[in-house]
Amino acid sequence: MTLNRFLIIACTTAALASGAGATSAAAASATAGPASVPVTGTVVTFCTTGTLTNDTTVFDLGVLTDPNTGLLKNNIAPVSKILNGATCNTVSTITVAASPMTAQDFTTVPPAGFARAIDYTATASGWTTTPAVYVTSQSSNSAANQARNTPFSGQITLTLSSFTTTGGSNLLLVSDPVYSGAITVTLAAGN
């Protein structure tokens, strides 16, 4: 039994040696090796924003105005949405962007004293120490991009706040069945 086992190991060693170089197999020696076998692989970089809470992609704010004044309500505060399982396996950048809510049927310039758009602030927090923030009334949003220097997997909380009538809080909002805006959250590898 002991002899048989020795022979098997010797054959295996010889095969590995021939793989490493023909000259090694030709040289007679009391010992052979060690032989090195490189093993390589690759993990590609990837990012995913995960899944939304309850799979609902709409912040439904309902009626936006005070029926007594026609002005935008001052207490609009929708429940935040959670992106569960957001993951990047490398350093990353989170970017949030948003567009004002606009009347979808009333598309012409409203009369004096009226507005057809609503601004707000979209905040994506949880990914970076400083949340990514986009204010739709601003032409420049330097805080919309935030970098993370480590791989991460966790939740991103998307919050909408600070709703204001575009053009001034004293403007009345034209009636419209649907005011709509869009928000995007992007995770990108690298920073």
Added chain:
Amino acid sequence: MRHSLSIAAITLGLAFAGAAQAQSTTDTRSVTVNGTVAQVCVLGAPAPTSINLGQMAATSGTRTGKLGAIADQSVSLPATFCNYGGTQITVVATALIEGNDEATPPSGFSKAVNFTANVSGWTPTAASVTTTAASDGSNATTTSGGPEQAQPNSTSLTLTLTNFSAPGDSILVAGGYNGLVTITLGPDGGH
């Protein structure tokens, strides 16, 4: 040699597994924010809230007992608006009627004072109605609708009462006289 082949096969297997998951270096999640603005009209609070004409009959001269000169009366309704187009002012006016004596006045006497109610500001052409009560106080109420306002509108309205007159320029019976003007702002007859 056999070992080398095995390692190559494992490497290929990993490569195919990575392709099947379609991992991306960027992932974007889009959500929308929706709301609605209902149709609403608001009439500003009238100022003053009532009109007292005082003594209406002349007490001397050739018109003693008949309706004296009554100055035009104005009421302001500031901060009036509708946040949708296709609206109309409706004016319902009831002549001043002496309410204490239910008997029909004798010939040559009257218990009614008619007037014209004019509501301006909503459209270029005002809404106007003139009461046509008979001397006995019958047929006291008249209704008229103004032109359509096609756009959302925010303005101040002015109610003006003019052209006070007694049916047949009769002598007015003594007593307290009460009239009423009701202004309604809402969708026009075609809406």
